[in-house]
Amino acid sequence: MFSDPSSSRFSRSCLGGFLLLITLLGSSLGAAEKKGDELIAAAQANDLAKVRALLADGVDPNAQSRYGATALFFACDKVNLEMVRALLDRGADPEIKDTFYGTTAIGWVQGSLDESDDHRAIVLALVQNLREEGEDLDSLLLAAVEAEEMEIARTLIARQRVSVEGLRASRDLARSQDQDEMAQELTAALPEGEADEFSLSAERWEAMQGSYHNAEFGVTARLQRAEDGYQLFLSEDDVRGLVPRNQNSFAVLGSADSTLEFEPAEGASLRFIYQSGERRHPFERVTTEKGEVASADPAATPRVEPDPTPTVADSESPGAEPPMSPPAVRTAARPWPAFRGANRAGNADGQGVPTVWDGATGVEVAWKTPIPGLGLASPVVWGDRVFLATAVSVDGDDSLKTGLYGDVSSVEDDSVQVWKVLALDLSSGEVLWEQEATRGQPKVRRHLKSSHASPTPAVDAKRLVVSFGSAGLYCYDHAGKLLWKKDLGTLSSGWFYDPTYEWEFASSPILWGDKVLVQVDISGDSFVAAYDATSGEEVWRTERDEISSWGTPTLLENPNGPTELITNAPTIRGYDASTGEELWTLSPNSEITVASPVVGDGHAFVTGGYPPARPIYAIRPGSRGSLDLPEDATASEAIPWSAERGGTYIPTPIHYRGQLYVLHNNGRLVAYEAASGEEIYRARVGHSESFSASPIAADGLLFFSSEDGTTYVVRAGDRYDLVATNELSEKLMTTPAASDGLLLLRGHRHLFAIGQRSDREPASR
DSSP: OOOOHHHHHHHHHHHHHHHHHHHHHHHHHHHHHHHHHHHHHHHHTTOHHHHHHHHHTTOOTTOOOTTSOOHHHHHHHTTOHHHHHHHHHTTOOTTOOOSSSOOOHHHHHGGGTTTOHHHHHHHHHHHHTOOSSOSOOHHHHHHHHHTTOHHHHHHHHHTTOSOHHHHHHHHHHHHHTTOHHHHHHHHHHSOTTTSOOOOOOHHHHHHHOEEEEETTTTEEEEEEEETTEEEEEEETTEEEEEEEEETTEEEETTOSSEEEEEOOOSSSOOEEEEEETTEEEEEEEOBOTTSOBOOSSTTTSOOOOSSOOOOTTOOSSTTOOOOSSOSSOOOOOOOBOSTTSGGGOOBOTTSOOOSOOBTTTTBTEEEEEEOOSBOOOOOEEETTEEEEEEEEETTOOOOOOOSSOOOOOBOOOOOOEEEEEEEEETTTOOEEEEEEEEEEOOSSOOBTTOOSOOSOOEEOSSOEEEEOGGGOEEEEOTTSOEEEEEOOOOOOOBOSSOTTSBOOOOOOOEEETTEEEEEEOOSSSEEEEEEETTTOOEEEEEEEOOOOOOOOOEEEOOTTSOOEEEEOSSSEEEEETTTOOEEEEEOOOOSSOOSOOEEETTEEEEEOOSSSOOOEEEEOTTOOEEOOOOTTOOOOSSOSEEESSOOOSSSOOEEETTEEEEEOTTSEEEEEETTTOOEEEEEEOSSOSOOOSOOEEETTEEEEEOTTSEEEEEEOSSSOEEEEEEEOSSOOOSOOEEETTEEEEEOSSEEEEEEOOTTSOOOOO
């Protein structure tokens, strides 16, 4: 059969019209998406006028960002009540959940009810726009009760947006705060029979009270009775009220999803589970040496630690003095040329690193030199010189906030900074020279826990390379003469979720032969590059599709191929260090990465400790292409082993004598067999709250420095064995350096040299 020519023309005409329609539709969708991005960016920038203009232009108020957040999220975050109302008036949905944190705009602000009238008004406006019925909002009701916000509570109850357990927990909280009217309304809202209260007998409480220990975190808690009810003491600053639900379980006051439940047992209860959401934490009964139940009296309760915690005066035998240096052979002095030393390994074997000191009294302090300004760059050493970078605020602002917290805010300070490089004499601490690299207003803001001089310098026999991020890359000789400088542009490293929160740049440069290697992951136009170490001329540059990251790359030698430059970021990547060619990629990984890759026994180890993925990967050199593991697989030819969870957030792990030690921000330490990934032990390091510095190792010992200035010396091996606890008397955020008998610790105000060099007597400064 032959086709009709006119029919063919008609078909082609229809096809052409269809393709044109698809093209126009795609163009329209693309324009709408762009407008939605503009709305989100305007909300992030707190630009009310632009938000209103875009809404008036018909832009979808529920347009979502890469992570599923809407403009309403950012309006709430900026506490802009008028913007919130403008978005709600145009149909913004307060119950859309973002795809990263899994929360809503309400969840973004519900913990801020006590901060200001605008916070409270925003929450009320959101609640008034809730749908009738839906997901339970128990935590919001609890927040409203705690803040005594009756109208918010009534609105939630009226919309039936609270579970029975949420109503009961809120009633208990209202009663504990003597809010009689609130408690009555909450009781009335409970279904018939659910308002009854359980009365725990004195005999049952007698069997329960006492001290209990959680081995995972090294926490000893106690149950005791107070005038206002039953209490769980997790620490002197963390006391949680308990409300009995039956003879074996308690609700935790102020929480709708936390419980304390005893496992039924005859006689004295021996164990309870503290459950918060899906997390379960077992606590075992603490008994005396005679096997008797420990008292609930805090003065009589023995302090239980994962292992003994000796101080400066403690040692293996009573009355004996601790060793002043590890029992190891002292070798020739070696330089400490970069962050974590040679190839960022943190290994100071043979350098005679001391184990005991006291920064306040001067015990084993060889010298102590004031360092101007604020810098989180670690010291580096070559020969008789220590090199350091800092940023000095003309207005004198060197504030630094330590501790465990989730504040994403930037420091609102645009004062002029002076970026400086210093060289000190290793023997005396005397400042030999000080060079001003540049000065001016910072191009980006810093985080509360960061500085404008965070990258650690790199040094070799000829030159010193210092990165100040947006303030430039500089190269000096050892006498302080500037050899070259390079403008890398504005390096805005910020929160992936809202890049208007800037946290400054931190990745340190690498000196590798005749090249300077840098990793630049920022809010746009990320790259890795190599520059000629002699002239500063660019050798190669490879663009990266990456959001901000803060880690320093590491080199992995490959006996059968090119040396690999390994970068840690949301996608882990390996490059040919000579050419910049991307060799392989690996994911998933954290959305925020700070820790650097480490190398040991011919493998690289990379970790991430921020959601959604918190992995540990062991990586062989020589792989190509995507190394992503198949679903449910933990190993492959390229990945000898991996762990889905367990990666560290800020401190870089350390590979030492066949083991991988992973220190978490909160002081939890996990030791793995590096070859197989088998967990050896886990323990809580000391008593400090938070750790940012990365550990180093020397002569069979590990050194863990906390933000409060305490350094814990732990014996490397198959069990946790704390050797000494040393105080510096200053905040300590930077990683130690070690060379020729000295341990260099950069505190908030001073650079300390701990120990004794081999060619001199101890000196004080």
